[in-house]
Amino acid sequence: MKHISVMTPCYNEEGNIRAIYRAVREQFRKLPQYTYEHLFIDNCSTDRSKEILRELAGEDGHVKVIFNVTNFGPNRSGTYGMLQGSGDALICIVCDLQDPPELIPEFLRKWEEGYKVVLGQKTKSRENPVMFRVRKLYYGLMAGLSETEHLANVTGYGLFDREVLDMIRWMDDPDPYIWGLVTQLGYKWCLVPYTQRERQSGKSSYNFYRYFDFAITGLTHVSRKPLRIATLMGFAMSAVSFFVALVYLLMKLARWDAFNMGTAPLLIGMFLIASVQLAFIGVIGEYIGAILTKVTKRPMVIEEERLNFGEPADGEEAETARSKAAG
Numbered sequence: 001m002k003h004i005s006v007m008t009p010c011y012n013e014e015g016n017i018r019a020i021y022r023a024v025r026e027q028f029r030k031l032p033q034y035t036y037e038h039l040f041i042d043n044c045s046t047d048r049s050k051e052i053l054r055e056l057a058g059e060d061g062h063v064k065v066i067f068n069v070t071n072f073g074p075n076r077s078g079t080y081g082m083l084q085g086s087g088d089a090l091i092c093i094v095c096d097l098q099d100p101p102e103l104i105p106e107f108l109r110k111w112e113e114g115y116k117v118v119l120g121q122k123t124k125s126r127e128n129p130v131m132f133r134v135r136k137l138y139y140g141l142m143a144g145l146s147e148t149e150h151l152a153n154v155t156g157y158g159l160f161d162r163e164v165l166d167m168i169r170w171m172d173d174p175d176p177y178i179w180g181l182v183t184q185l186g187y188k189w190c191l192v193p194y195t196q197r198e199r200q201s202g203k204s205s206y207n208f209y210r211y212f213d214f215a216i217t218g219l220t221h222v223s224r225k226p227l228r229i230a231t232l233m234g235f236a237m238s239a240v241s242f243f244v245a246l247v248y249l250l251m252k253l254a255r256w257d258a259f260n261m262g263t264a265p266l267l268i269g270m271f272l273i274a275s276v277q278l279a280f281i282g283v284i285g286e287y288i289g290a291i292l293t294k295v296t297k298r299p300m301v302i303e304e305e306r307l308n309f310g311e312p313a314d315g316e317e318a319e320t321a322r323s324k325a326a327g
Contacts, residue, residue, distance in 0.1 A: 004028075004036045004108070005085025006093060009078040011071065013095040014048040020093065021056055021063065023101040031105060040095075041066040041081035041301075043074070057307040065307040072301040076175055080300040082160065083169050091159045098197050099157040106192055107159040117182050117189035119151065119158035122196040151191070154179050161187070174298045230280035237276055 006024050010017060021038060028036045040053050042065065056063045066084065068077060082090055089111055093099055103120055110118040156179060164187055168176060182189050 001033065001035050002089075003087040004034050005087035005090040006036060006038045006104075007078075007081045007085055007090055008038065008040050008093055008095050009043065009074060009081055010040055010045065010049055010053075010095040011043040011074070011077075012045045012047045012049060014045075014052055016095045016097060017049060017052045017056070020095050020097055020101070021060075023097065024093070024104070025060075025062075027101050027104045031108065034108065037062050037064055037085070037087065039064045039066070039081060039085055041077055041084070042068065043077040043301075044068050044071045044304075054307065061308060063307075064309055065305075067304045067306075069302045069304040075177075076300045078156070079168075079176055079178060082178075083165060083300075085165070087162070089159055089161050090165060092156050094155075094157065099155070100194055100197065103157075103192055103194055110190055110192065111159050111161065114188060115190045116161040116164050116187035117158065119154050119156075119179075119182070119189065119191055120194050121151070121191040122153045122155065123193045124195040151179055151182060154191070158192075163187075174300050226283045230283055233276060233280065237273060241273065 008020055008024075017040070024036075024038055028034065038060075040056075040063065042049055042053060044067070050067060053063075053065045053067075057065050064084075066081065071077075072080075078092070082092060089108075091104060091107060093101060093104075099120060099122075107118045107120075164182075164185070167185060168178065168181065
């Protein structure tokens with residue numbers, strides 16, 4: 001029997017943890033041909049999430065839990081959780097039930113057909129319409145800047161084959177952009193459309209800074225075009241500045257006494273050039289920051305505690321036996 005890992009990242013999700021646990025369990029009751037484990041990774045919640053996760057781990061051996069020592073951000077914590085699964089494939093699903101667990105059988109069917117990555121693509125959403133349009137604008141921008149195909153309206157909800165996860169683990173990137181890697185690595189993938197639901201309980205911990213941070217991470221991981229744009233803009237501004245200076249010089253030579261250059265054009269030009277330089281120094285800084293994160297070998301997260309990893313759930317005994325036989 002194939003063993004499936006389900007990974008759910010959570011932060012202050014006390015109102016949703018039991019609901020997503022029951023929803024996933026219900027889906028696998030309909031899939032007796034698979035065994036499963038449900039792995040929760042808690043990003044140092046400050047509400048009752050830890051207490052609820054301890055209760056679930058005590059009630060059900062299929063539930064595994066990782067507690068982080070502090071909040072490492074949703075991308076790093078979620079990616080780390082993906083790499084801790086022991087299944088033949090891993091399904092990522094968020095805790096707030098905006099992504100329907102009912103798609104799990106469809107993901108597995110596509111996986112059995114040979115797709116290494118099966119992702120949910122939200123074609124409609126019941127969230128704030130302004131945020132949905134902002135996200136569409138972001139995906140359009142990323143599609144224009146990305147050097148490979150960029151997947152629009154994909155949040156990470158979906159299935160990843162163990163081979164893909166092993167490759168991500170081998171790359172050893174402490175802050176990877178998984179959704180960009182899907183097309184870059186060349187594995188066979190497909191999209192399953194769905195309508196994103198409203199959040200069931202609580203308020204999202206995402207704010208403008210987290211969205212911006214994730215957007216910049218994605219941009220620096222999938223494209224070098226911003227650096228090329230900066231270079232081209234530098235050449236273009238240099239050419240414009242030289243042309244304006246030449247025009248002013250010729251006019252001054254032609255009408256030495258009558259032509260008064262004034263300070264306004266000089267100040268405007270200085271501020272324009274300075275603002276362009278600052279903007280693109282920031283772009284370069286983001287790339288340097290991404291490089292620094294890689295070369296300093298920072299861990300994705302540091303764990304505080306694990307629950308139920310010592311005692312294998314159903315199906316893990318078979319996985320251990322396969323590993324020993326292969327070794």
